Structure formats: structure tokens, C-alpha cells
Amino acid sequence: MKKKSIKDIAQDLGVSKTTVSFVLNKKGDEKNISKKTQKLILDYIKEVNYQPNQIAKSLKNGTTNTIGYLVPDISNPFYAKIGRIIEDLLWEMGYHLLIGSTDEKKEKEELLLNMFANRQVDGLVIASCFISSDALESLAKQNFPMVFFDREDPAVSANYILVENKAPMKEAIQRTIDKGAKKIGLLSITPDVYSLKLRIDGYKQALIDNGLEQDESLLRIVDNNQIKESAQKELKYLIEAGVDVIVFTNNQITATAIWLMNMLYPEKVDEITFVSFDNLDIFDYSRPKVISIAQPIDNIAKQSVNILEEVIRTKVSKNTRIELKPKLIER
Amino acid sequence: MKKKSIKDIAQDLGVSKTTVSFVLNKKGDEKNISKKTQKLILDYIKEVNYQPNQIAKSLKNGTTNTIGYLVPDISNPFYAKIGRIIEDLLWEMGYHLLIGSTDEKKEKEELLLNMFANRQVDGLVIASCFISSDALESLAKQNFPMVFFDREDPAVSANYILVENKAPMKEAIQRTIDKGAKKIGLLSITPDVYSLKLRIDGYKQALIDNGLEQDESLLRIVDNNQIKESAQKELKYLIEAGVDVIVFTNNQITATAIWLMNMLYPEKVDEITFVSFDNLDIFDYSRPKVISIAQPIDNIAKQSVNILEEVIRTKVSKNTRIELKPKLIER
DNA sequence: ATGAAAGCGCTAACAG
DNA sequence: CTGTTAGCGCTTTCAT
Numbered sequence: 001m002k003k004k005s006i007k008d009i010a011q012d013l014g015v016s017k018t019t020v021s022f023v024l025n026k027k028g029d030e031k032n033i034s035k036k037t038q039k040l041i042l043d044y045i046k047e048v049n050y051q052p053n054q055i056a057k058s059l060k061n062g063t064t065n066t067i068g069y070l071v072p073d074i075s076n077p078f079y080a081k082i083g084r085i086i087e088d089l090l091w092e093m094g095y096h097l098l099i100g101s102t103d104e105k106k107e108k109e110e111l112l113l114n115m116f117a118n119r120q121v122d123g124l125v126i127a128s129c130f131i132s133s134d135a136l137e138s139l140a141k142q143n144f145p146m147v148f149f150d151r152e153d154p155a156v157s158a159n160y161i162l163v164e165n166k167a168p169m170k171e172a173i174q175r176t177i178d179k180g181a182k183k184i185g186l187l188s189i190t191p192d193v194y195s196l197k198l199r200i201d202g203y204k205q206a207l208i209d210n211g212l213e214q215d216e217s218l219l220r221i222v223d224n225n226q227i228k229e230s231a232q233k234e235l236k237y238l239i240e241a242g243v244d245v246i247v248f249t250n251n252q253i254t255a256t257a258i259w260l261m262n263m264l265y266p267e268k269v270d271e272i273t274f275v276s277f278d279n280l281d282i283f284d285y286s287r288p289k290v291i292s293i294a295q296p297i298d299n300i301a302k303q304s305v306n307i308l309e310e311v312i313r314t315k316v317s318k319n320t321r322i323e324l325k326p327k328l329i330e331r
Numbered sequence: 332m333k334k335k336s337i338k339d340i341a342q343d344l345g346v347s348k349t350t351v352s353f354v355l356n357k358k359g360d361e362k363n364i365s366k367k368t369q370k371l372i373l374d375y376i377k378e379v380n381y382q383p384n385q386i387a388k389s390l391k392n393g394t395t396n397t398i399g400y401l402v403p404d405i406s407n408p409f410y411a412k413i414g415r416i417i418e419d420l421l422w423e424m425g426y427h428l429l430i431g432s433t434d435e436k437k438e439k440e441e442l443l444l445n446m447f448a449n450r451q452v453d454g455l456v457i458a459s460c461f462i463s464s465d466a467l468e469s470l471a472k473q474n475f476p477m478v479f480f481d482r483e484d485p486a487v488s489a490n491y492i493l494v495e496n497k498a499p500m501k502e503a504i505q506r507t508i509d510k511g512a513k514k515i516g517l518l519s520i521t522p523d524v525y526s527l528k529l530r531i532d533g534y535k536q537a538l539i540d541n542g543l544e545q546d547e548s549l550l551r552i553v554d555n556n557q558i559k560e561s562a563q564k565e566l567k568y569l570i571e572a573g574v575d576v577i578v579f580t581n582n583q584i585t586a587t588a589i590w591l592m593n594m595l596y597p598e599k600v601d602e603i604t605f606v607s608f609d610n611l612d613i614f615d616y617s618r619p620k621v622i623s624i625a626q627p628i629d630n631i632a633k634q635s636v637n638i639l640e641e642v643i644r645t646k647v648s649k650n651t652r653i654e655l656k657p658k659l660i661e662r
Numbered sequence: 663a664t665g666a667a668a669g670c671g672c673t674a675a676c677a678g
Numbered sequence: 679c680t681g682t683t684a685g686c687g688c689t690t691t692c693a694t
Contacts, residue, residue: 003473005687016665021689032663049469054449055395056687059386059670066429066450075415077408084406087432096446098397099430101418115427118385119397138380142334255612262616281586282613285593336671347681352673363679387671390686665694670687677682 004048013044024052058120066096067308068116070126071150072104078251078278078295079127082149085301086125093309095122102128110135117144123308125149129193131156145311147304152194159311160321161303165195165277168293168326169202170209172275173247175291175330177210181245181273185218185238187231187257188249199249199277218243222253231256232264239265244272251278251292258286279329294327335379344375355383389451397427398639399447401457402481403435409582409609409626410458413480416632417456424640426453433459441466448475454639456480460524462487476642478635483525490642491652492634496526496608499624499657500533501540503606504578506622506661508541512576512604516549516569518562518588519580530580530608549574553584562587563595570596575603582609582623589617610660625658 006024010017020041022031028038044050058064067090071079087097098121102109109128113135116124123145128136131153139146140158149161173184184207191197200219207214218241220234235257238246248254254276261269269287276283279294303322311317337355341348351372353362359369375381389395398421402410418428429452433440440459444466447455454476459467462484470477471489478490504515515538522528531550538545549572551565566588569577579585585607592600600618607614610625634653642648 006689007687017688018665018667018690019663022664025689034663037663051445051449053390053451053687054446055386055390055451056670057689059384059390059672059686060688060690062670064386073415074405074418075408075411077406077411080406080408080411083430084404084432087405087430096450097430099414099418099428101415114382115385118382119427120384120386259612259616281590282617285590286613286617337673338671348672349674349682350680353680356673365679368679384671387686388673390670390688391672391674393686663694666692668691669689672686673684675682675684678680 004050005053009041009044009048009050013040015041024050062120063122064120065094066098066119066121068098068100068112068119068121068124068126070100070102070109070112070116070124070128072102072127072129074099074101076252077280078150078297081297082301082304085298086305089301089305093305104129106130106133109133113139123147123312125304125308127151131158143315143317145308145317147308147311149300149304150195154194157319157321159307159317159319161300161307162195162321162323163295163300163326164323165198166202166205168328169199169247169275169277170206172277172291172293172328173203173206173245174210175328176245176273176275177206177212179273182212183218183241183243184212184245184247185220185241185243186247186249187220187222187234187238187253189222189227189253190224191221191249196249203247217241227253227256228260232260235260236264239268239272245275246272247275249277251276251280254278254290254292255280255282258282258288258290261288277326283329283331289331291331292329294329296324296326299324335381336384340372340375340379340381344371346372355381393451394453395451396425397429397450397452399429399431399443399450399452399455399457401431401433401440401443401447401455401459403433403458403460405430405432407583408611409481409628412628413632413635416629417636420632420636424636435460437461437464440464444470454478454643456635456639458482462489474646474648476639476648478639478642480631480635481526485525488650488652490638490648490650492631492638493526493652493654494626494631494657495654496529497533497536499659500530500578500606500608501537503608503622503624503659504534504537504576505541506659507576507604507606508537508543513543514549514572514574515543515576515578516551516572516574517578517580518551518553518565518569518584520553520558520584521555522552522580527580534578548572558584558587559591563591566591567595570599570603576606577603578606580608582607582611585609585621585623586611586613589613589619589621592619608657614660614662620662622662623660625660627655627657630655 006017006020010020023041100112127150147159186203223230272288274288274290276292279292283290283292337348337351341351354372431443458481480492517534554561603619605619605621607623610623614621614623
């Protein structure tokens with residue numbers, strides 16, 4: 001039993017494709033198709049379990065009801081969770097998610113971007129490191145519905161769903177200072193993304209505001225290409241420098257550091273406090289103690305979908321920039 | 332500058348659509364298109380940045396170069412990681428991933444399944460709880476390329492990529508017995524999936540083989556609808572029963588239990604050993620100590636893609652059943 | 663109340 | 679060496 005098309009159905013029933021199409025799209029009454037014919041068709045549809053070919057529909061309509069979700073790595077819990085929520089929200093609206101991981105590689109991002117556009121996704125939710133790339137610019141010029149989250153290129157105006165970086169980071173560090181922290185180090189992956197720079201600014205500001213020593217050597221940058229090895233070295237530096245607090249700019253580096261601490265300095269896990277931008281469930285019980293800045297994942301997803309839906313519907317992009325407030329979790 | 336189609340290009344250049352199409356598909360030489368015409372077209376293509384409409388291509392060819400990835404929850408690290416690897420492997424082959432989370436809901440799974448099929452995905456990688464559902468049966472009957480992983484319905488023959496359950500579970504528990512464990516409890520989510528049953532069988536077998544007391548009350552099942560509350564109650568039971576080892580049937584319940592232990596029984600974290608089917612990175616340094624059975628994620632992904640590719644290419648499904656060996660991680 | 667026919671963008675067999 | 683044409687499955691205008 002091969003798949004039936006509208007044409008087959010029409011032939012089998014001795015009616016025209018048009019009639020079938022009208023009935024299928026619930027325009028039977030509107031188009032004055034007799035009740036009898038409608039029932040005939042509907043019954044047959046069920047009987048043969050007719051499934052419309054969405055590709056043909058898409059070609060005709062110019063829409064696919066598919067949204068592209070482009071992130072550095074879909075297996076990163078942050079992107080996976082947001083992806084999941086977006087998937088659910090879109091599902092309600094009859095949309096599907098096509099995913100792509102860019103690995104923060106420009107070339108891959110551009111290829112994926114083009115593939116997505118060619119595949120006629122109706123819109124794009126994207127965490128890009130290369131917002132000013134040719135591919136994105138060209139899409140922007142075509143007024144392609146897009147919303148950017150997590151990352152921003154301040155030089156490019158677009159729809160952004162972001163989270164405050166500097167102030168919350170400063171505030172979190174302030175808590176540790178209030179509790180007596182004196183020597184505060186920072187460990188970050190290479191801040192080639194704007195938001196990471198802002199988080200580091202928050203760190204610096206906290207030190208300045210409290211008149212703490214501005215020791216540039218306590219600001220350690222990890223080599224992204226060999227995170228574990230490099231983090232180990234930098235962590236060692238900070239530990240030996242005698243810091244009582246270490247600040248991290250994202251959850252990945254925090255998790256790595258927790259692991260390293262437990263492996264290499266188990267005797268020190270209760271002497272040091274971690275501050276992490278981005279939360280992870282394990283922070284609830286991991287040692288060292290972690291004060292974290294939790295991004296409002298639900299809200300990021302919700303706003304992204306909202307804006308995207310609006311742009312698709314109205315066909316006008318207003319370059320909305322939304323900055324959400326993260327939540328400080330003390331432990 | 333709106334998007335150009337092949338027709339536009341042909342008109343602009345005063346050649347026919349066919350010629351353009353041939354050149355685009357690198358059949359220029361084969362079809363004896365003059366070098367000059369080829370260059371003319373290729374140059375123009377670049378100039379206007381022509382992007383072929385994949386939807387039209389798909390309609391014509393009957394293939395979309397898209398694979399559906401259907402899992403209970405894409406934000407679960409296990410599925411997210413496998414998804415990521417599959418994405419990469421497929422990318423090499425020119426395929427893309429359409430994702431769907433079923434939430435283990437039959438209705439949602441069937442809807443997604445149909446949507447995917449209608450959208451003409453070329454194949455499906457799926458971790459389903461309802462392998463014997465109508466929707467799946469109907470696809471199977473149409474010889475639709477599918478490969479199942481993680482979960483099996485022994486009553487349905489299909490392409491399965493699985494991991495051994497019973498023996499590894501038994502073996503992991505054996506290690507704890509060798510080290511002196513006497514009273515071994517088990518905590519599991521409701522084992523409505525076949526593999527969970529096998530894991531529990533492994534637990535029982537380990538007890539039998541070692542002549543340990545078969546106390547059915549030490550086998551605690553958590554209510555899936557309120558995991559945290561239920562797990563807390565069951566964990567309490569086991570702790571009070573004085574177990575020295577607790578066995579878990581998947582990583583989710585292990586993670587929950589680790590969290591609960593640290594929250595509620597911090598004084599006991601070093602007195603009890605956990606055995607977990609499924610590994611998580613945090614087990615490296617979490618307390619209680621966790622002996623885990625790590626699923627070979629890379630291999631699962633690789634084999635799934637292999638089989639799927641073969642089925643798509645040969646158009647014949649051989650109902651291959653591959654059982655991979657997990658890796659015991661002692662800590 | 664229903665049908666014929668054009669067309670979405672692309673491919674490819676067939677004709678010159 | 680290149681062009682004409684039919685057709686993938688669907689929608690929709692216009693005609694009857």
C-alpha cells in the first residue's frame with residue numbers, strides 16, 4: 001500500500017483534486033461542497049490514512065513551518081534546555097525545529113546558515129559568534145526573520161534576547177566580599193564573545209568598588225582549545241596565589257574547575273568559594289560551594305519565540321533588544 | 332535584491348533552465364556544455380549569490396537530506412550528546428537533523444512521527460517507548476528507513492542499536508560485593524521500558540549468585556510523575572534499612588539521589604556506595620562514590636548512522652540488532 | 663456544487 | 679551543444 005496523493009484520492013473517488021483539497025483544508029463549507037461529497041472524502045481519507053506531503057505544500061506556500069535553531073553546541077546543557085523549551089513552544093504553534101551546532105566555527109556557521117535558509121526555514125533562533133558575518137548580513141538584508149540570543153554584537157542591530165552581565169556579576173562577587181573575601185581570582189575561557197567581556201568587567205568593577213587590590217595576574221584566561229589542561233595550570237596558579245574566591249565566566253569552566261579541585265586539591269574544597277556565571281544543577285551540592293548567576297532559561301526561550309513569531313507574522317523586524325535579569329543563587 | 336531562481340538566471344543569461352541546472356549540478360562536462368557557457372553561468376551564480384531552493388529539489392527528487400531524531404527529551408544529556416554526534420556524522424554526509432521530544436507521551440510521539448514522515452525526512456533515529464504503535468508499524472510497513480536505539484520492544488523486529496544491560500549491571504554490583512557489600516538496595520524509576528527491566532534482572536542475579544538475602548523490599552520503585560518527592564521517600568527507606576550499596580537503573584535517578592544524599596544525609600555520603608547504570612561527568616567527584624556503567628555514546632551514534640545510511644542507500648532493511656558493550660567505571 | 667488549469671522551483675528524458 | 683517539456687504534490691483562481 002503505497003502513499004496516496006490528492007490526485008489518487010480524487011481519481012479513486014471520481015472527484016477533482018480541487019474538491020479534495022478544499023475538503024482537506026476544511027474549506028468544504030466555505031466552498032459549498034455538498035455534505036455528501038465531504039463525508040465521502042473525509043471517510044476515504046481516514047480509511048487510507050492520507051498524509052499530505054508537506055514538501056509540496058511548502059513549495060506552493062513558501063513556508064515550511066520549520067524554524068532553525070543554530071547554536072555552538074546542542075549538547076551543551078544551556079543550549080539543550082533552551083532548545084527543548086523552544087521546541088515545546090513552537091510545537092504549540094505548529095512549528096518544528098531544525099538544529100545545527102556551529103562549534104563556534106565561522107565556516108560551519110555560514111554553511112549551516114545557508115543550508116537553513118535554502119531549506120526555507122521560516123525563521124531562525126541563533127546564538128552566533130559571528131553576527132557580523134556576510135551570511136547573516138545577507139539574510140538580514142532580505143529581512144529574514146531572526147532572533148539572536150545569548151550573544152550580541154553591539155555593532156549590529158537586530159533582535160536580541162540577552163541577559164544582563166556586568167551588574168549581576170558584580171553583585172555576586174559583592175556577596176563574597178561582604179562575607180570577608182579578600183583575594184579574588186578569575187578564570188575564564190577566552191572572552192571572544194562580548195558577554196564574557198562584560199562579565200569580566202563586572203569582576204573588575206567589584207574589585208574597584210571595594211578598594212581591593214587590582215592584581216591583573218589573578219585574571220586567568222584559559223586556552224579554549226585545550227580547556228582541561230589549560231584550566232588545570234591556571235587553577236594551580238590561583239590556588240598557589242592564595243585566593244579565597246574564584247570567579248568563573250560560564251558554567252563550563254566552573255564545572256571543569258570543580259572537577260579539578262576535587263581531583264587535585266580535595267583538601268582545599270572547603271576553603272575556597274566559587275562564583276559562577278550560569279548555573280548548573282550540580283552546584284546545589286558540589287564543593288567548593290558555588291554562588292551562581294542563573295540565566296532565566298525559560299524566559300529566554302519564551303521571549304525568543306515571541307519575537308520570532310511576531311516578526312514572521314508582521315513581516316517587520318523592529319530590532320527589539322530585550323535584556324533579562326538573571327537570578328542570583330547563594331549557597 | 333530578491334532571490335533568483337534558475338528561471339531568472341536562465342532568462343538573465345539568455346540560456347535555458349536545463350543548461351543552468353546541469354551546470355549547477357556539475358554535470359556541465361558530462362552533458363557537453365561549452366566551457367564558455369559554463370563559466371558564464373558559474374560567474375553569474377557567484378555574482379548574484381544564487382541559492383538553490385531545496386524544497387523544490389526535494390519535491391522533485393523525493394529526498395530531503397534531512398533525518399528525524401526522535402527522543403523522549405532532547406535536553407537529557409544522554410540524548411543531547413548522542414544527538415550532537417549524530418548531527419556531526421550526518422553533516423559529513425550532507426544530512427540535517429530535525430528533532431523532536433516525545434516526553435514519553437504516546438500521542439505526542441505519534442504526531443511527531445507523522446509530521447516527520449510527511450515532511451519527508453529520509454530516515455529516522457528514534458528512542459521510542461511505543462515501538463509497537465500504529466504509527467511506527469505503518470512506517471515499518473512502508474519500509475521507511477528507521478533505526479531504534481536505547482530502547483527495545485522484543486516483540487518487534489527492527490534495526491536496534493542497544494547496550495547490554497543485565498550482565499554489566501550484575502558485574503558492577505559484583506565489584507561492590509567483592510569489596511564487602513552485604514546489603515544492597517535498588518532505586519529505579521518505573522521500569523516501563525524493557526532495558527530497565529533487564530537492569531533490574533542483573534541486580535537480582537547478582538544477589539542470587541552471591542547467596543545474598545533476597546529482600547524484595549530493598550527494591551524500590553519511584554513514581555515517575557513526582558520523581559523528587561518519591562525518590563526522597565524511597566531513599567529514606569533504604570538508608571534506614573541500613574544498606575551499604577544502592578543501585579540505580581539510570582543516570583537521572585542517580586543524580587537525583589546524589590542531590591538528596593547531600594541535602595539530607597551529608598553525614599552518610601561516605602558510608603554508602605552508589606552503582607549507576609549510565610554515567611555522568613559529575614560522578615567523577617561526587618559523593619557518595621559512584622561506580623557507573625557508561626554507555627558507549629559515540630558508538631551508539633556511529634552505529635545508528637551507519638545502519639541508517641545503509642538502509643537508505645540499499646533501500647532494504649535487514650532488521651539488524653546490535654548490542655554494544657558498556658564500560659564499567661570504578662571509582 | 664465542482665472541475666480545469668496554472669504555477670511554486672527544480673530535474674531530466676528527449677529532441678533537435 | 680542546448681532547449682523544450684513534463685511532472686513532483688499541492689493550492690487557488692476562474693470557469694462552468
